[in-house]
Amino acid sequence: MLVWSRSGRIGAWLLFSLLFGVIYVLPVAVIAIASFAGQWNGVLPSHLTFAHYARAVHSSLSAELRVSLITGVMASAVALVVGTWAALALRKIYGASRLVLDIVFFIPSAVPSVSVGLGLLVAFSRPPILLNGTIAMVVVAHFVLTSAFTYGNVSAGLARLGPEFEQMAESLGARPGYRLRHVTLPLITPYLIAAFSLSFALSMGELGATMMVYPPGWRTLPVGIFALADRGDIFESATLTVLLACATLAVLVGLSYIPTRAASRR
Amino acid sequence: MAPGAVIDDVRSAVRAGSSWSSPKLGSGIGFEDVTVSYGKLVVLASLSLTIEPGEIMALIGPSGSAKTTALRAVAGFVRPASGRIRIGERDVTDLPPHARDIGMVVQNYALFPHMRVEDNVAFGLRARREAKEAVKQRVAECLRMVGMSAYTQRYPRELSGGQQQRVAIARALAVRPRVLLLDEPLSALDAQIRHSMLQELARLHEAMPSLTVLYVTHDQTEALTLADRIAIMRDGRLVASGPSQALYREPPTRFAAEFLGRANLLPVTLEAADAGDGLARVRLGEISLLVKARPGLSVGRDCLLCIRPHGIAMRPGGRPSNELTGVVRAMQWQGDLHSVTLETQGVLIRMICAPLRDPPSLGVRFPIHFAAEDATLIPEDA
Amino acid sequence: MTSIAAPAIRRTSFNTGWQWVLPPLFFLSVLFFYPLALIVRESLLGHGRSLSLSHYDAVFTSGLFQDALLHTIVIALAASAGCLVLGFVLALVLSFVAFPGARLLARLIDTFIALPTFLVALSFTFIYGSAGILNISLMHLLHVRLPPVDFLYSAWGVILAEVTVYTPFVLRPLLASFSLIEPAQIEIANSLGAGPWRIIRQVILPAAIPALLAGGSLCLLLTTNEFGIVLFISAKGVITLPLLVYDQAVQEFDYTTACVIAAANIGLSLTLYSLYRMIITRFGGFRAGLV
Numbered sequence: 025m026l027v028w029s030r031s032g033r034i035g036a037w038l039l040f041s042l043l044f045g046v047i048y049v050l051p052v053a054v055i056a057i058a059s060f061a062g063q064w065n066g067v068l069p070s071h072l073t074f075a076h077y078a079r080a081v082h083s084s085l086s087a088e089l090r091v092s093l094i095t096g097v098m099a100s101a102v103a104l105v106v107g108t109w110a111a112l113a114l115r116k117i118y119g120a121s122r123l124v125l126d127i128v129f130f131i132p133s134a135v136p137s138v139s140v141g142l143g144l145l146v147a148f149s150r151p152p153i154l155l156n157g158t159i160a161m162v163v164v165a166h167f168v169l170t171s172a173f174t175y176g177n178v179s180a181g182l183a184r185l186g187p188e189f190e191q192m193a194e195s196l197g198a199r200p201g202y203r204l205r206h207v208t209l210p211l212i213t214p215y216l217i218a219a220f221s222l223s224f225a226l227s228m229g230e231l232g233a234t235m236m237v238y239p240p241g242w243r244t245l246p247v248g249i250f251a252l253a254d255r256g257d258i259f260e261s262a263t264l265t266v267l268l269a270c271a272t273l274a275v276l277v278g279l280s281y282i283p284t285r286a287a288s289r290r
Numbered sequence: 291m292a293p294g295a296v297i298d299d300v301r302s303a304v305r306a307g308s309s310w311s312s313p314k315l316g317s318g319i320g321f322e323d324v325t326v327s328y329g330k331l332v333v334l335a336s337l338s339l340t341i342e343p344g345e346i347m348a349l350i351g352p353s354g355s356a357k358t359t360a361l362r363a364v365a366g367f368v369r370p371a372s373g374r375i376r377i378g379e380r381d382v383t384d385l386p387p388h389a390r391d392i393g394m395v396v397q398n399y400a401l402f403p404h405m406r407v408e409d410n411v412a413f414g415l416r417a418r419r420e421a422k423e424a425v426k427q428r429v430a431e432c433l434r435m436v437g438m439s440a441y442t443q444r445y446p447r448e449l450s451g452g453q454q455q456r457v458a459i460a461r462a463l464a465v466r467p468r469v470l471l472l473d474e475p476l477s478a479l480d481a482q483i484r485h486s487m488l489q490e491l492a493r494l495h496e497a498m499p500s501l502t503v504l505y506v507t508h509d510q511t512e513a514l515t516l517a518d519r520i521a522i523m524r525d526g527r528l529v530a531s532g533p534s535q536a537l538y539r540e541p542p543t544r545f546a547a548e549f550l551g552r553a554n555l556l557p558v559t560l561e562a563a564d565a566g567d568g569l570a571r572v573r574l575g576e577i578s579l580l581v582k583a584r585p586g587l588s589v590g591r592d593c594l595l596c597i598r599p600h601g602i603a604m605r606p607g608g609r610p611s612n613e614l615t616g617v618v619r620a621m622q623w624q625g626d627l628h629s630v631t632l633e634t635q636g637v638l639i640r641m642i643c644a645p646l647r648d649p650p651s652l653g654v655r656f657p658i659h660f661a662a663e664d665a666t667l668i669p670e671d672a
Numbered sequence: 673m674t675s676i677a678a679p680a681i682r683r684t685s686f687n688t689g690w691q692w693v694l695p696p697l698f699f700l701s702v703l704f705f706y707p708l709a710l711i712v713r714e715s716l717l718g719h720g721r722s723l724s725l726s727h728y729d730a731v732f733t734s735g736l737f738q739d740a741l742l743h744t745i746v747i748a749l750a751a752s753a754g755c756l757v758l759g760f761v762l763a764l765v766l767s768f769v770a771f772p773g774a775r776l777l778a779r780l781i782d783t784f785i786a787l788p789t790f791l792v793a794l795s796f797t798f799i800y801g802s803a804g805i806l807n808i809s810l811m812h813l814l815h816v817r818l819p820p821v822d823f824l825y826s827a828w829g830v831i832l833a834e835v836t837v838y839t840p841f842v843l844r845p846l847l848a849s850f851s852l853i854e855p856a857q858i859e860i861a862n863s864l865g866a867g868p869w870r871i872i873r874q875v876i877l878p879a880a881i882p883a884l885l886a887g888g889s890l891c892l893l894l895t896t897n898e899f900g901i902v903l904f905i906s907a908k909g910v911i912t913l914p915l916l917v918y919d920q921a922v923q924e925f926d927y928t929t930a931c932v933i934a935a936a937n938i939g940l941s942l943t944l945y946s947l948y949r950m951i952i953t954r955f956g957g958f959r960a961g962l963v
C-alpha cells in the first residue's frame with residue numbers, strides 16, 4: 025500500500041477515474057451513443073434511433089463485415105500455421121542462427137502496414153507471381169502483418185512449456201509426429217488460441233495495407249468505414265465501427281471459451 | 291491403500307502368468323567409456339559401468355556430479371561425445387529415445403497435465419499402436435499394481451505427490467520397458483511417504499525380478515535400502531562401485547566412506563600388514579589396534595581407519611576386539627538412540643548405542659570396544 | 673516393440689533440424705522479403721535502367737518529405753512520452769492503491785489492443801471536433817460563435833489519440849514488473865518514514881525502468897508506423913511518412929517516389945525495432961506483450 029491516508033487514497037482514485045474516464049470510457053461511450061444518434065447538434069443527441077443499424081444490416085456494408093470476417097479468419101489461420109511451424113522448427117536450432125531466424129520471423133511486425141501493401145503491389149503486379157486485383161492480395165497482406173504475432177505468442181508458449189513433458193513422451197516411445205499431436209500441441213493450446221485471437225483482432229482493424237491492395241468487390245469493413253467518414257457520414261461510420269468492434273470482441277470471447285484441458289495447470 | 295494389498299495384487303498378477311514377468315532377458319545396461327560434454331565443459335568423464343539384467347544399481351553422488359547426465363545418456367536425451375551405451379545386446383548410442391525401449395520416472399514426475407490418469411498410463415502403449423483391448427487391460431493391470439485403480443479418471447493436478455508418483459511408475463512400467471530409469475523419484479515426497487514408497491519399490495522389483503533398474507539419488511539410505519550395487523559419482527567421475535554391503539563395510543576411499551553414511555576416520559600408521567587371520571596391526575597414537583587387513587598397503591604407511599559409529603560398543607563383542615579408553619566430550623539423546631562423542635589418543639570418535647539408562651557425564655573416562663572386522667583401512671588420499 | 677538389433681532410425685533426435693525451418697522461411701520470403709526487396713529495387717531503379725540514388729536525392733530534398741519525416745518523429749516521440757506518463761500513473765494506481773475492480777479495469781484497458789485504432793480517432797471527432805461535444809458546450813457556456821478548441825485538427829489530435837491507443841503497451845509490462853515488487857519492500861520503506869513520492873522515486877521507478885524502456889521503445893515503433901489514426905483525423909498539414917506513401921502510391925500513382933519514401937520509412941522502423949530488441953535482450957523478460 026503506497027498511500028495510507030484516506031484523503032490521499034481518494035485523491036488517487038479520483039485522478040485514476042478522471043484519466044480512465046476521459047481517455048477510455050468517454051471515446052467508447054461517445055461512439056456507442058453516436059451509433060444511435062438521430063441528430064447531434066447540442067451537447068447530447070436530440071434523439072436516438074436504430075436507423076443506422078437498420079441501414080447497415082441491409083446495405084452492402086454487411087457484406088463488408090463478412091469480407092472482414094472471412095479475411096480475418098483465413099489470414100489468422102495461415103498465420104497460425106506458419107507461426108507455429110516456425111516456432112516449433114526454431115527450437116531445434118541453436119546459437120547465432122537461431123537469433124537471426126528469430127529476428128527474421130519478427131521483422132514483419134516492425135514494418136509499417138502501408139509499406140507492406142506497397143511491396144505487395146510492386147511485387148505481385150508483375151511476373152512470376154500475379155496476384156494484383158485478387159482477394160489473395162488482401163489475405164496475404166493480413167497474413168504478413170499478423171504472422172509475427174502468432175510466431176511470438178507460440179514461441180512464448182513453447183518457452184514456458186519446458187522440455188520435460190516432451191522428453192517423457194519420447195522416453196515412452198512416442199515418435200516425433202505422435203508427440204507433437206498428443207503432447208506438444210495440446211499443452212500449448214492456450215497460446216495457440218491467444219495467437220489466433222490476437223492476429224484476428226489485428227486483421228479486423230487493419231487499414232493501411234488493405235487500402236493499398238484491396239480489389240473491387242473485396243472491401244473490408246475498416247475501408248468502408250473510412251469511405252463513409254470521408255464522405256461525412258460520421259454517424260453511419262460510428263455505427264459500423266461499433267459493429268466491427270462487437271463482431272471482433274464476440275469472436276474473441278467465443279475463442280476464449282474453447283476448452284483447454286491444459287489451461288488450469290500450474 | 292495398504293502396501294500389503296498392493297503386493298498381493300502384484301503376486302496374483304504374476305501368478306496369473308501375466309506379462310509382468312515377461313522378461314526381456316539380457317537387458318542390462320552398459321556404459322562403455324562414456325564421456326559427455328557441454329561445449330568444452332566435460333561433465334561426465336569416461337564412465338564405464340555395467341548393470342546386470344535384473345539388478346538395481348543406485349547411482350549416488352553429491353549435487354552436480356553428473357548422475358542425471360549419466361541417466362539421460364541412457365535415455366538418449368544427451369549424446370555422448372564419445373563412448374557407447376548398450377541396453378541388453380543392443381548398442382543404442384545412435385538411437386533416438388523413442389526407440390530405446392525404456393521406462394523413466396523423474397523427480398517432478400512430468401505427468402501429462404492434460405490427460406487423465408488412465409490416459410497417462412496408456413500413453414506409451416498407444417504410441418506403440420497396441421490394440422485397444424490390450425491397452426485397456428494393461429492399464430488396469432498397472433494401476434492395480436501401484437494401488438491407483440480408484441483414480442483412473444482423475445487429472446494429475448487432482449492427485450497428491452505420492453499418488454502422482456505411483457502413476458508415474460505405472461506409466462513407465464506399462465510399456466514393459468527393458469530398463470527402468472529413476473531420477474530421484476522420491477525426493478519430492480516428505481520423509482514418511484518416501485519411506486513407504488521405498489518399500490513399495492522394493493516389492494515391485496521383487497515381483498518383477500528381471501527388471502533392470504538404474505536408480506539415481508543423492509540419498510544414501512535410499513541407495514542402501516534398495517540397490518544391489520551402488521556406484522558413487524564425484525565431479526563427473528565414477529569413484530567407486532560395488533555391492534551395497536561391501537561398499538558400506540569396506541569403502542575404498544575416504545569420499546566413499548563419508549558419502550555412504552557417518553564414519554569415524556582415524557589417522558593410523560600400518561605396523562604389520564599381515565598379523566594372521568586376515569588381520570593387520572595399526573598404531574593410533576600410543577596404542578596398537580587389530581583391524582581387517584587390506585592388501586597393497588606397505589608397513590609404515592599412514593592410512594585412515596574407518597569405523598562406523600554403531601561398530602563401537604561399550605562392551606566387547608566379536609573377536610578379536612580392541613579396547614580403548616576415551617573421555618566423554620559430547621552426548622546427544624536422539625530418541626531411539628544415544629550418540630556419544632569421546633576423545634582418545636587426540637582424536638574424536640563418535641559412537642551410537644541404544645538409549646542409556648544413566649548416561650555418563652561429560653569428562654568421564656570409560657572404555658569402548660570395537661571388533662577388528664568392523665574396522666577397515668583406507669589409504670590416505672590427498 | 674521388437675528387441676531385434678538397431679533398426680534404421682539414425683540419430684534423428686540429435687539432428688539440428690534445419691530442414692523444418694525452410695517451409696515457413698520460404699513462405700515468408702516470397703510473401704514478405706521479396707516484396708520488401710522489390711521496394712528497395714524500385715526506389716533505386718525507378719523507370720531508369722541503372723541503379724542510382726537520384727530518386728532519393730529528389731525525395732529527400734523535397735519539403736513534403738522533410739515535413740512528413742519531422743511530423744512522424746515529433747508525433748511518435750510525443751505520443752510515446754504521453755504513453756509512458758499515462759501508463760505509469762495508471763499502473764501506479766492499479767498496483768499500489770488497492771481498490772475493488774482494479775484487475776478488471778486493467779483487463780478492460782488491455783482489450784483496447786483488440787479494437788481498431790481508428791475507433792478512437794473517430795470518436796474524437798464527436799468529442800473534440802469543431803461540432804463536437806466539447807466545443808458546443810464551450811460555445812454555449814462562453815457565448816462565443818466560433819469553436820474555441822481546435823487542437824484535434826493539429827498534430828495534438830493525432831498525439832492524444834495515439835496515447836489512448838498505445839498506452840496499454842506500456843501498461844502491460846509495467847503491471848508485470850510492479851507485481852514483482854514485494855509489498856513488504858514498500859511497507860518497510862514506509863515504516864522508515866519515506867513518503868509516497870520518495871517511495872515512487874526510490875523504490876518503484878528504478879524497478880519500472882526496464883518495463884518503461886521496453887514499452888516506450890515499442891510505442892515509438894508502433895506510433896511511427898501508425899496509419900489509421902492519422903488518416904481518420906486527416907488534420908491539415910499533419911502528414912506522416914506512412915500517409916505520404918499512401919498518397920504517392922494511391923493518389924498520385926507515383927510508385928517510384930512511394931517506394932523511396934517507403935524505404936526510408938522502413939529504415940526508420942527497423943532502426944526503432946532494433947532499439948526495442950536491444951532493450952528487451954538487455955533487460956530480458958519485459959517484452960511488452962505482442963512483439
Ligand SMILES: Nc1ncnc2c1ncn2[C@@H]1O[C@H](COP(=O)(O)OP(=O)(O)OP(=O)(O)O)[C@@H](O)[C@H]1O
Nearest residue numbers: 328331333351352353354355356357358359360508
Ligand atoms: N544443459 C546443460 N548445459 C551445460 N551444463 C550442464 C547442462 N546440464 C547439466 N550441466 C552440468 O553438468 C553437471 C552435471 O549435472 P547433473 O544434472 O548430471 O548433476 P546431478 O548429479 O544430477 O546433480 P543433482 O543431484 O543436483 O541432480 C553440472 O555441473 C551441471 O551444471
Ligand SMILES: [Mg+2]
Nearest residue numbers: 357358359473
Ligand atoms: Mg540430477
